[in-house]
Amino acid sequence: MHLRNAFLLFALLTSSTLLAEIRVSARFEPTRVPTGSTSKYIVEIIETDKQTKPTAERITSLPIPSDGGLTLRNGHTSISQSTRIINGVSEYSSTQQLIIEAVASTTGSFTIPTYIFEYKGGRLQAPAATLTVVERAADAAPTVDELIFLQANVPEQLYVGQTTVITLKLYVSSSVTLRGLNPLERRADGFTVSEMPAESTESVEMVNGIRYRVYSWPLTITPISAGPQDLNFQFTLSAQMPNQQNTRGSPFGGGLLDNFFGRSERFNIYTPPTQIEVLALPSEGKPENYSGAIGQFNMQVSADSDSTRVEEPIMLSLKLSGSGNFDRIKGPEMPKTRGWRNYKPESTFKPNDLQSLKGMKRFDYVFIPEKAGSLKLPEVKFSYFDPNTEKYVELSAPALTTKVAPSDRPAGATAAALEAEQQDSPPAINLTKALSPEELLNTLDYRPRKGRELEKNLLSSPLFYGLNSAAFLALTMSGLVIYRRKRLHQNADYVLAHQAKQALKVTVKESQSNDAAVFYRCAQDAIRLAATVRIKHNLRSADFAELEVSFKQSQVADEVIEQARSLFNEADNHRFSGQSPSTDLQYARTQLSTILKAL
Amino acid sequence: MSSFDRTLTLYVLTAIAAFAATSEPENPFQAGIEAYQTADYKMAKAEFTAAVALDGTAAAHHNLGLVHFKLNAPAEAVWQLERAQLLEPFNADYRYKLEAVRQELGLFSDSTKWYTLASAALPTKIWLILATVSFWLLLAVSILPRISDTKLSNCLKTLSVISIGTLIVSIPSLWINLGLLQTGTIITDEAVSLHAAPASAAPESGTARPGERARILDQHNHFYEIETEGQATGWISKDGFRPLAD
Numbered sequence: 026m027h028l029r030n031a032f033l034l035f036a037l038l039t040s041s042t043l044l045a046e047i048r049v050s051a052r053f054e055p056t057r058v059p060t061g062s063t064s065k066y067i068v069e070i071i072e073t074d075k076q077t078k079p080t081a082e083r084i085t086s087l088p089i090p091s092d093g094g095l096t097l098r099n100g101h102t103s104i105s106q107s108t109r110i111i112n113g114v115s116e117y118s119s120t121q122q123l124i125i126e127a128v129a130s131t132t133g134s135f136t137i138p139t140y141i142f143e144y145k146g147g148r149l150q151a152p153a154a155t156l157t158v159v160e161r162a163a164d165a166a167p168t169v170d171e172l173i174f175l176q177a178n179v180p181e182q183l184y185v186g187q188t189t190v191i192t193l194k195l196y197v198s199s200s201v202t203l204r205g206l207n208p209l210e211r212r213a214d215g216f217t218v219s220e221m222p223a224e225s226t227e228s229v230e231m232v233n234g235i236r237y238r239v240y241s242w243p244l245t246i247t248p249i250s251a252g253p254q255d256l257n258f259q260f261t262l263s264a265q266m267p268n269q270q271n272t273r274g275s276p277f278g279g280g281l282l283d284n285f286f287g288r289s290e291r292f293n294i295y296t297p298p299t300q301i302e303v304l305a306l307p308s309e310g311k312p313e314n315y316s317g318a319i320g321q322f323n324m325q326v327s328a329d330s331d332s333t334r335v336e337e338p339i340m341l342s343l344k345l346s347g348s349g350n351f352d353r354i355k356g357p358e359m360p361k362t363r364g365w366r367n368y369k370p371e372s373t374f375k376p377n378d379l380q381s382l383k384g385m386k387r388f389d390y391v392f393i394p395e396k397a398g399s400l401k402l403p404e405v406k407f408s409y410f411d412p413n414t415e416k417y418v419e420l421s422a423p424a425l426t427t428k429v430a431p432s433d434r435p436a437g438a439t440a441a442a443l444e445a446e447q448q449d450s451p452p453a454i455n456l457t458k459a460l461s462p463e464e465l466l467n468t469l470d471y472r473p474r475k476g477r478e479l480e481k482n483l484l485s486s487p488l489f490y491g492l493n494s495a496a497f498l499a500l501t502m503s504g505l506v507i508y509r510r511k512r513l514h515q516n517a518d519y520v521l522a523h524q525a526k527q528a529l530k531v532t533v534k535e536s537q538s539n540d541a542a543v544f545y546r547c548a549q550d551a552i553r554l555a556a557t558v559r560i561k562h563n564l565r566s567a568d569f570a571e572l573e574v575s576f577k578q579s580q581v582a583d584e585v586i587e588q589a590r591s592l593f594n595e596a597d598n599h600r601f602s603g604q605s606p607s608t609d610l611q612y613a614r615t616q617l618s619t620i621l622k623a624l
Numbered sequence: 625m626s627s628f629d630r631t632l633t634l635y636v637l638t639a640i641a642a643f644a645a646t647s648e649p650e651n652p653f654q655a656g657i658e659a660y661q662t663a664d665y666k667m668a669k670a671e672f673t674a675a676v677a678l679d680g681t682a683a684a685h686h687n688l689g690l691v692h693f694k695l696n697a698p699a700e701a702v703w704q705l706e707r708a709q710l711l712e713p714f715n716a717d718y719r720y721k722l723e724a725v726r727q728e729l730g731l732f733s734d735s736t737k738w739y740t741l742a743s744a745a746l747p748t749k750i751w752l753i754l755a756t757v758s759f760w761l762l763l764a765v766s767i768l769p770r771i772s773d774t775k776l777s778n779c780l781k782t783l784s785v786i787s788i789g790t791l792i793v794s795i796p797s798l799w800i801n802l803g804l805l806q807t808g809t810i811i812t813d814e815a816v817s818l819h820a821a822p823a824s825a826a827p828e829s830g831t832a833r834p835g836e837r838a839r840i841l842d843q844h845n846h847f848y849e850i851e852t853e854g855q856a857t858g859w860i861s862k863d864g865f866r867p868l869a870d
Contacts, residue, residue: 477710479805484752504767
């Protein structure tokens with residue numbers, strides 16, 4: 026399936042390619058020019074197709090064979106499309122023109138031979154084209170390039186990172202009226218170029234007997250990579266040429282209004298092709314602290330004070346003056362010095378020229394002393410490359426000494442020691458000797474003591490939990506005891522019930538006896554006490570009739586009342602019938618237990 | 625056994641005991657002092673380290689701190705002296721040396737605040753017991769008379785006032801003392817970077833100076849989050865910071 030699709034796609038592409046027709050032509054326009062004049066070398070690629078509109082593939086470069094005396098420059102591309110319908114049949118075409126300006130400085134015939142270039146995956150052949158350059162007539166009007174041209178005075182050689190000033194000059198013949206000037210364009214991939222000043226300086230110069238107005242702009246350039254580097258500038262300007270004033274002439278001759286209503290043309294003005302040899306900085310003799318300074322510099326180092334206190338900052342200033350690439354100069358790293366701590370410097374620059382290539386750059390370092398004494402600030406070193414001598418130069422300033430007094434916020438013990446030193450000594454014999462701070466500091470502790478225990482997790486220790494648990498229990502128990510005592514003192518019913526409960530416990534214990542007489546007596550007492558606890562009314566000496574009334578009032582079950590009656594009757598029978606003490610009491614005990622549980 | 629034999633046996637046993645006594649390993653604390661006095665600081669460091677591991681006295685920490693200072697490791701010296709002062713907070717000698725070494729490191733001398741000294745008057749454990757007991761006493765004095773419906777006697781009123789006073793004193797003291805155990809010092813001899821997150825690759829959020837005190841805010845894996853006395857906050861590797869309670 027995939028194979029079939031691929032085949033169909035291939036067939037479609039092949040057929041569309043076969044159907045499209047591509048023609049290539051090359052020519053000069055005009056084919057004959059006087060020396061110094063510009064002709065246009067035009068390569069035209071025309072694609073025609075009757076099925077679809079062909080799409081042009083933009084060409085950015087052509088392998089044009091060089092001809093020694095011909096200069097080709099300022100190429101650009103133009104693409105147009107058209108559709109033609111003849112007898113109902115459409116024909117689509119696409120035309121791409123590559124237009125390049127050609128200038129010859131000498132007379133002769135200049136031919137660009139046939140060459141092959143690639144287009145849309147295929148190879149096309151550009152035919153040969155010939156330009157004939159003839160001698161300019163003595164009375165011929167000057168060419169545009171003679172009337173307006175651009176020049177830049179650049180050095181032949183520079184070092185990477187070396188900043189230099191160049192002057193860009195636009196020469197405009199006095200017979201040309203300059204109408205407008207577009208921003209400067211530059212082709213300088215290997216350089217950083219400063220912005221063009223908004224205002225130019227204007228002067229008048231005579232060149233080859235022609236009077237020119239000269240507009241000048243100073244620029245700074247800095248090479249950023251080594252090797253031969255192109256540096257070209259271009260202006261697009263509009264100007265009114267002298268012959269246009271004439272062509273606009275009226276039957277009454279040229280007038281003042283011609284200058285205002287004359288037609289302006291746009292021109293691209295270039296500097297001649299320029300190449301600068303950019304050299305890499307030599308590695309031989311390069312100091313370790315070199316940070317990219319190129320030029321000629323002087324160094325001056327000073328501190329704002331020669332005395333201070335611990336933790337009170339002083340400022341070390343490094344001033345670099347001279348000429349060079351100040352914008353690329355960084356403050357040298359200060360080595361770490363014991364007794365000092367320092368911070369990154371702050372820099373200021375005071376230029377002495379418009380291009381900021383001359384002036385004075387200042388780096389201020391803040392140093393803070395960390396201990397007292399006579400301390401030396403670090404030695405300052407700065408190195409640069411001198412392009413004139415082509416050697417590195419290292420400048421150094423000796424270390425400055427600063428007296429650092431102790432901080433005015435001394436430790437307590439230190440203050441005490443100082444006070445002790447300042448105290449008046451005994452007049453006759455000095456029996457005491459105050460230790461120096463160093464002696465104090467170096468004295469060991471000869472008596473090991475355990476010291477305090479450090480317990481990190483004291484709040485989660487058994488001590489904390491145990492203490493709080495014990496306190497909680499003690500408080501709860503105390504509260505309960507106090508509450509009970511309070512009720513015993515204040516509530517008679519509670520007291521009665523409490524006492525009955527105590528007596529009931531004793532009576533129930535006594536009722537465990539196997540002596541029937543003791544059992545029945547205790548059983549009757551237990552029922553009375555239980556009734557007292559339940560009803561909270563003293564029934565300790567009540568007979569069964571009273572108990573029965575009380576039971577019914579407190580809604581005791583009838584079954585329980587019957588069992589109590591039975592037990593009381595049994596007890597009375599036993600007491601008054603004189604049965605033997607060894608009567609079987611098992612049933613009576615069960616009855617008693619049931620009654621007590623119910624009550 | 626004749627009297628001669630008994631006497632001989634006694635002598636032999638005495639000699640063995642004396643030999644055993646003399647052949648015991650020397651006390652590392654004492655050995656450290658001797659090494660220090662002969663300027664053998666590396667040996668002194670080893671001995672005092674052993675003494676610290678053995679019984680962790682304030683004097684051992686103090687002496688080890690001085691040895692570190694002699695060995696040009698002032699940040700470690702600061703930690704040992706801080707620890708010694710924590711164990712003996714009222715030792716003026718320790719405090720003087722601690723401040724001197726801190727000053728050597730360029731740290732401001734920081735006179736101890738009165739409330740810190742006051743909180744060090746009693747050990748943390750005693751403050752805890754006082755706070756707990758006074759709290760429960762105050763609770764008991766407040767609750768029990770209400771249960772028994774009795775008026776507060778003068779005695780109970782006095783007890784109540786004492787409990788409140790003890791609570792007011794003991795809780796801040798306890799808080800300060802426990803807070804001290806949540807501090808530590810930078811133990812590297814160079815300034816060290818603090819990071820915005822517990823990773824070395826995290827952006828730097830500040831700098832901690834050697835010997836600087838710092839409060840522990842958090843910890844994660846091999847990092848502590850700290851706030852230094854210079855108000856810098858960030859994460860630091862456990863290799864560069866040691867809590868005083870370690």
